[in-house]
Amino acid sequence: MADALPPVRIRAFRVADEAAAVALWRDCGLVRPWNDPHKDIARKLLVQPELFLVATVAHDGEDRLVGTAMAGYDGHRGSVYYLAVAPGHQRLALGRRLMAEVEERLLAMGCPKTNVLARTGNAQVLGFYDKLGYERHEAFSLGKRLIPDI
Ligand SMILES: CC(C)(COP(=O)(O)OP(=O)(O)OC[C@H]1O[C@@H](n2cnc3c(N)ncnc32)[C@H](O)[C@@H]1OP(=O)(O)O)[C@@H](O)C(=O)NCCC(=O)NCCS
Numbered sequence: 001m002a003d004a005l006p007p008v009r010i011r012a013f014r015v016a017d018e019a020a021a022v023a024l025w026r027d028c029g030l031v032r033p034w035n036d037p038h039k040d041i042a043r044k045l046l047v048q049p050e051l052f053l054v055a056t057v058a059h060d061g062e063d064r065l066v067g068t069a070m071a072g073y074d075g076h077r078g079s080v081y082y083l084a085v086a087p088g089h090q091r092l093a094l095g096r097r098l099m100a101e102v103e104e105r106l107l108a109m110g111c112p113k114t115n116v117l118a119r120t121g122n123a124q125v126l127g128f129y130d131k132l133g134y135e136r137h138e139a140f141s142l143g144k145r146l147i148p149d150i
Contacts, residue, residue, distance in 0.1 A: 008094060009063065010101045013052040013070075015045075020065035021054065021082075028084040029122075036149040040070075040082070048072050053101055055085070055094050069098040071106060071114075078106040078114035099132055117141055 013021065022037045031037050044052050048071075055067030066089045070082040080102055085094045106114055116134060118125050126136070 007058060008066075008097065009056050010053055010067075010097060011056070012050050013041075013044075013054050013068070017054050017065055021068050024065060024068060024084050024086055025082060027087060030082060030084055034145070034148075034150055039149050044070055044072075051102070051105055053098060053105075055098055057089070067094045067098050069102050071102040073106055073109050073111045078102075078111040080114060080116050083116070095128060096132060 018038065018041055021041065022031070025031050025037055041052075051071040051073070053069045053071070054065050056063040057066050058064075066086040068082050068084050069080055071078060071080045073079075080099070083095065083098060085092075085098070103114060115137075116129060118129065
């Protein structure tokens, strides 16, 4: 129901958002012991910072950060990390709006396809991506750490 939607603003991340963003990621279970989220932010601010988005809602005269999406385009595929919506604001279409904004920005850069990774322990998020038209790949996700954070 449109009336239930809070007035939301989606904009690029600012340095002043850092503490709220990291707190949100912790609330949403996205912080892993081997990743330092502050280092992740510092690195992102050096590469396509315009693709690091936050969603805010006005609360007591202040903008409160309630969502994030950290996207990138490598010239072949787009990717999205740290998609998060504050637990108290979930199921209000904020995740959909953040992803729509990411996709619009990636498309404007000529990105033909975007990929997301969902951890096997987070299978419940698949229903969300189904609704957004994301297809499941038959592929292994592999990674190699080049810079240890911790
Ligand atoms: C995943 C997440 C970002 C979704 O944000 P959200 O704002 O609650 O999602 P939306 O309200 O925009 O949902 C869009 C659609 O997906 C559906 N949906 C959302 N979460 C769902 C879920 N867990 N299972 C099934 N459907 C879901 C909604 O009902 C809605 O459907 P509709 O458009 O037909 O009404 C949020 O749940 C979250 O932050 N989770 C914790 C962090 C996380 O797992 N991030 C993703 C890492 S890959």
